[in-house]
Amino acid sequence: MKILIAIGSKHYSEPTLHLGMKVAQAFNAKVTIIDVGEKISEFSSQLVELAQDQMESWDFDPPGVDVLEWAFNYLSDNGLIDSKQIETGFPKNRLIDDGEDRKLVYLSGTVCEDVNLILRNGDIISELREEVQYGGYDVTIVGKSQKRNMSHDLLQYINSSILVVNKYDTEKFNRVLLPIDDSPGSMKAAKYGIRVALAYKIGIDIVTVIDNGVSTDDADNLNVTKIIKLIRRSGVEYTQLEEKGDPVEKIIEKANDDKIIVMRASNMSPIKRYFKGSKPLSVMNKCNVPILIVK
């Protein structure tokens, strides 16, 4: 399992990094923490690079290194990386340019496998997409952005499961909300949900929603029964709810502000999803809690 955690600034990224590392721990995953810096106009990119070389000779770090250093300190403070590396401090001099328009440093983790720190510059969606393709990540973890279309673009173009960390509060976070239906994707979502529940030692609320009187999420369905059996076997405490109404509204209502939602991605075609949107996208846009969309 490989997880990509996107951080953006020292001030707002702590919840993302905290939850990201917790999830990585749950999956014993290889973690890469990435900071995507602002896109530089191509007109000046090479001159900016030249100026940054000059700044390094005056002991100034290139933009973004401070964010990686903050992430390193966070990992150190929480004992998430090897103690030998903590003693030597953030290895700025080992931040290497790998020729793929990114700078990176390798660290070895304690609670999960390797932890890498990466610095890229450019459009956030393009850079994350490229990194996911390059590294073959299973989950991408990002903080919720205020930018319009960001959630849409993440779901549409990033070829991995997406965890959006939204108003994450460790104190309040007490259940996994698992909306399921008869589609095969629900089984994968359930497996992810169980791992998260086990990591946090919390229970799962399974919810099936019957939309407009038509049972799209049939509780008696074989797939649903299999999921419940899987959860029972994992030893995670669970409750099962059946709701009627608009699935998006019901999921948001049930999530309240103290759960993490784990749900499958839409199985509509990308073209349809592009124009019509999807239920996971609507939930992602409207909810106030972390949400993991499993692809």
Added chain:
Amino acid sequence: MLGFSNLSLSNFLFWATQKRWFIYAIIIGLILILLPHPQGLSEQAYTSIVILITALILIIKEPIPLPAIAIYILLAQIYGGIDSADGIAKAFMNDAVFFIMGSLMLAVVIIRQGWDSRIALGILKITGNKTSNIVFGFLSISAILSSFIGEHTVAAIMLPIGMTLIRFTSSDFEKVKNLAAAILFSITYGCLIGSAGTPSGGGRNVIMINYFNQSGLSLSYFEWMIKIYPFVIIQIPIVAWIIINTFKPEYKILDSSIRKLVIKVAKSRSMTGRNTVTVIIFILVFLGWIFFSERFGLGTIALTGVFLYILGGFVRWNDLSRHTHWGVIILFGATISLGTSIRSTGAALWLADQVIMLFGSMMDTFPFFSDLIVIMITAAMTNILSSSATVAVLGPITMNLIPDMMHIGLVTAVSSAFGYFTAVAAPACTIVYSSGMIKASDFVRLGARIGLVSILLLMIYINTYWLIIN
């Protein structure tokens, strides 16, 4: 769907989203091409205007890499029947492109020579420890140096000096936000102001000189300086005053930080014989620009300097090549060739006529009105496009607005330095912005004031000083 996998559909959608401005540009171009062309405008001239519109969209939005935009401009001109492949190729490479190439390469050599330490000491010796004097000093030195060695080079040299001074004042950035803005903007705007002062201050000046030459006009390095440099000198104290009053620095005296900076500079490596030789070569280039540029061209002389640096082993070709943005050079070549096509097909004259038809009565009543229009349009385009590209495409049009081509051409060149409003207007802005210490909104806040004052000053300047010296 039609046998395509979800992944390939998703990849296509991503491509289309990323390239949407390219798609829009092509659609707009196709629609315009299909429309009947206006009377009095040849088909070739109309096509060149359509290429100009689409190229501007592509340059502003950058949906495809700059070299691809350059190739698009060249191909569109050839396939559009504006000129033969040989004709377009001839217009593509000229002395202005040589200059841009030479100036980018000279920057690589100069930045690495350790002049920054000497400059830091020089500024502090002159200004002392008073913050307002330091801001004035940074602005003056940036302006004077950028007049001769190019704004991008000076911004790269001055930025670490400014940032070190800020860091030595306080390691908590929140406590020195205004001081940081004042010092960094003094560097940025100093570079912009100075870049208009001489032909070697920026590629756009050389592009304009090239257009003058194509129109049978001649302007030497000295003549340019006599016409423009006083304007640079006038702007320096006024802009420094506006900066200080917009971002009132938290510290009025920077005593201890200056002492720390002096100690740091004193510890840095001293000038070697090789550094001195690089200075001498640059002085030779500078003298060449002054005395021989009319004969050989500014670009040729800049490239001679580059040749001497390579020959003397002062810079490795790999280093030069790595830090020279060939895409930018190719793009400027392409925009210059487009500018030439706009001029040769009569499109420039037609566009100028449209402006005259629109504002003719105002231009007749108020002779300065044509200057004002040119300044406003050039300054606006510089802030969203880039100063050199603005001059390359606007130059041929503005030069047809009034009979005095030299006058209006110089107005265009000077106002193309008014890239005060955005971080993308000029490399100096982007370099300083990349420090992360100033915000894009700061450019608007300060740029609005300085832009307005500069426009007014230029209007007064060209309608008084130029009348006297002419």
